Amino acid sequence: MSRALLPLVLALAAAPPAAQAADESLVIVSNGETVGSLKIHTQGNRVAVDYRVDDNGRGPKHHEDLVLDPSGVPTSWTIHGTSLMGGTVDESYAYAGQEARWKSQADAGSQAFARPPLYIANDDSPYALALYARAAMGRPDHCLAVLPSGRVCAQAVRTFALGSGKAALPVTAWRITGVQLNPGYVLLDTTGRLAGVFGPGADGTTIRAGYEAQVPMLAKLATELETARALALQQQLAHRFATPLRIRNVHVFDPVSGTRSALSTVVVMRDTITQVLPEDPAAPDPADETVIDGQGGTVYPGLHDMHSHATLPSGLLYLAAGVTATRDMGNDNAFLQDLITRVDAGQVAWPRIVPNGFIEGRSPYSARFGFIPVSVDEALKDVRWYAARGYAEIKIYNSMNPDWVAPIAAEAHRLGLKVTGHVPAFDTPDRVIADGYDSIAHINQLMLGWILQPGEDSRTPLRLTAMARAGSLDLAAPAVQHTVGLMQQHHVALDTTASILEQLMLSRAGHVPPGQEDFLGHMPIGFQRYRKRSFVTLPDAAADAAYHSGFAKVLETIGMLHRAGIVLLPGTDEATGFAVQRELELYVQAGLTPAQALRTGTLDAERFFGREGQLGTIARGKLADLVLVPGNPVEDIAAIRRPRLVLRGGVAYFPSEIYTALGIAPFTTPPPLHPAKEALASQDAGLTARSAFGYEIADHAD
Incomplete structure (x- = not known):
């Protein structure tokens, strides 16, 4: 976090947990049109939220009642209404006597806590993201464990004015991770009140009423923030090789015949498959190639x-x-x-x-x-x-x-x-x-x-x-x-x-x-x-x-x-x-x-x-889009659930690295990799054991 953001962050963390104004009105905008609303009424430590979306013939519609403790964490939270497709929503959470109890569509349970934990609602509204942000940013590392499980973090990413002139509203954009697969972005003003929710985790853009003209700017900001994140992840997770990549000890699936080959070797140079050969167990690994041991798994087209x-x-x-x-x-x-x-x-x-x-x-x-x-x-x-x-x-x-x-x-x-x-x-x-x-x-x-x-x-x-009705269809x-x-x-x-x-x-x-x-x-x-x-x-x-x-x-x-x-x-x-x-x-x-x-x-x-002619099978001269899995998907299609290596145009990705970076528990480990000796000797190649791959690589076999 930059020094410029620090004073505002400290002010927000010290702000009262609930909005001081009695009423807040926000709208949900999608593709330039208003498709919903968010109404927040606050009185003391009690908050009532009405959330409604009508977009493409569907959308959540529910009412929330919350009671907040002095730090802004809910001690009571009920949500009633309907979800995206009209399913019933009847969710409740309460903390009393050092015990937290909850019931939702997903689950029900109870757990003892010395002080109120932060509960993650199952059927929430954009208001919840502001609540999570305020709770997380009050912690030294802006992260906290949450109920029923997991960890939520808030990162201040941009401070700016929403609107201009007398209507200009100073806000800070916070990136919230750990709730959904995609991060969410929430705008809080200098009192901690919700000014907007936007980004890839949002259902449309939520914006304070009167500031609808700022939605295109927020879309641009979301693109900037997510692009910067995506660029950094690509640098971290994409592996390119200056040498040929030799994938040994694999069976190759042929979609034309529907069969799996005997053990084979697939060689890739840059974005192209250069060889598909029978495996020769006695052949040494070429010293000037990067070698991956497929350990008897199956390679199939992407x-x-x-x-x-x-x-x-x-x-x-x-x-x-x-x-x-x-x-x-x-x-x-x-x-x-x-x-x-x-x-x-x-x-x-x-x-x-x-x-x-x-x-x-x-x-x-x-x-x-x-x-x-x-x-x-x-x-x-x-x-x-x-x-x-x-x-x-x-x-x-x-x-x-x-x-x-x-x-x-x-x-x-x-x-x-x-x-x-x-x-x-x-x-x-x-x-x-x-x-x-x-x-x-x-x-x-x-x-x-x-x-x-x-x-x-x-x-x-x-x-x-x-x-x-389809069950009776003839x-x-x-x-x-x-x-x-x-x-x-x-x-x-x-x-x-x-x-x-x-x-x-x-x-x-x-x-x-x-x-x-x-x-x-x-x-x-x-x-x-x-x-x-x-x-x-x-x-x-x-x-x-x-x-x-x-x-x-x-x-x-x-x-x-x-x-x-x-x-x-x-x-x-x-x-x-x-x-x-x-x-x-x-x-x-x-x-x-x-x-x-x-x-x-x-x-x-x-x-x-x-x-x-370019893709769809694994053959010499075709583009290197392929997947390595353990097991045999020709016998059990479930084998495709465990990729260990994915090539997209010759660029290698290890799923275990991707999942770790995205806060998902990995499903497999990477295959053993033996870098080319010339790559190990060259700083320019960028293939050191940890900086390039993020995991221990095997010693090169002479």
Whole structure:
């Protein structure tokens, strides 16, 4: 922390815990439009918070009551309302008699403490981040242990004036880590009152009412702060080699044959695979090469997330999971252009990005990014904007006028772009296929065409909750098979995003969601608890059973489409990489073999992009995007959950290092690495035992 920040930090730490004004009003802004509000009423040590978001037909809506101790830490905290998708929120926390008790969707418990601990709410609002910041910045190192577990830290990163002239408000931006995967940024004024919440961990930008014009500036600040963090992490975690990199003692997965080779050696120089050879156990390690011992593991091409929405921090999470390529299915256009530039320059850690241009229609349910044209002519202009900037596809969203789809698709195809997206409200899969879709986004968007009744509005959460009806769907019905026939005839692919459907349909309060048992306990406490909830309303056992039956039909549909020859694109609509691994596991549950599932996530994705000459298999002359795991994913697809080494264009990342840097407990250890003797002798090579790799390396074998 700079000396310039110190006086303000000390003043904030000494400020009263609750805002002095009786009422505070903040708004939530997304893509230039107000989508929610945050009202805070303070009287003495009592705080009441009303939080409401309506964005893209969904959003949390709840009321909070808090009682704060003299240091600003809650001794009582209740939260009642609904969460993102309408699930019930009924959370309570209390500290009395040196005992803390809590109950939330995620968990319940009690623990003895000599003084009130800081409780991390499960269903919180932006107000909570200010509360956490004030509690942490009062500690000498600005960090403190929290309840139910974990550690939260606050770092002052920038002091500036919000607004100008008489309205100028001095604020400090604090970076909060340890709650969620991504850091959050909170603005506090000189009295410790909340002025804003922004950044990659925020749901929109929360800003004090009257300062909405400052939201673009905060977006720019978030980019600056996160970019600086990403640049530093890339310097710390990306390993480049001046010598050939020889990966020995590995089996190589071939997506074409679906088989795994005998023990082999793969050699990489810069970003290219230069050799794939049978392993020779008697051959010594070349003294002028860097050698990694794969210890009998499996090397396969990098995985793909065919439905992502990029954020700056998610790149490292993708790479750690073995994901080396993504298809961005809609984003803030300026942000994505800047990110692609930085990724291509090697400045930040990210998989390869294939961008899709997002075009939405205007309605009360509109998603707030990309373009929202007001006429078909404007929509065609937007298509041309995307084409000029190298976008691969146009993505059409829920509120699009169905009559505009055909002209948008025609213009996209004229310019060499594919077309994908949701099935717009009051449209049908059959019609969008006829109008020019090359792929459909989300298996529920496909299945809704067989489930919804005429007039039902898929712009609302119904596009997800209606999947509870899927259990009774007859996949042999003429309507279903007609759509499948159209997909075959027009070569229409499907990006499935089954893993996010599984999370929404099958997550239950107090339980680890299916498929997340393997990793959730490694994550920051806020992320863990948020996942252990019911995302849908479950009034009775019949509703619970309907969602389980509906998801079973989703898997059955995936299997049916695979047998029909429909190209499946494993997308997730998430950003951790863990969901990509789960997507392929779900393919296996749907009836694909592990080798077939792994092929969809490697070679089939590259064939969809038209890049199979460069990527998708491990062969001489191809780009070095590959993953090393222990075990055999051809026999057990779960082996892909444990990458030890990931190469993205020849740049090496060790997942254990990434997870440690991000506050996640690692899952594996790095493979043994033997640096080239010439690298050890050269200061310029930068390959010393600890500064380059962060872990002990083995002695070079003569």
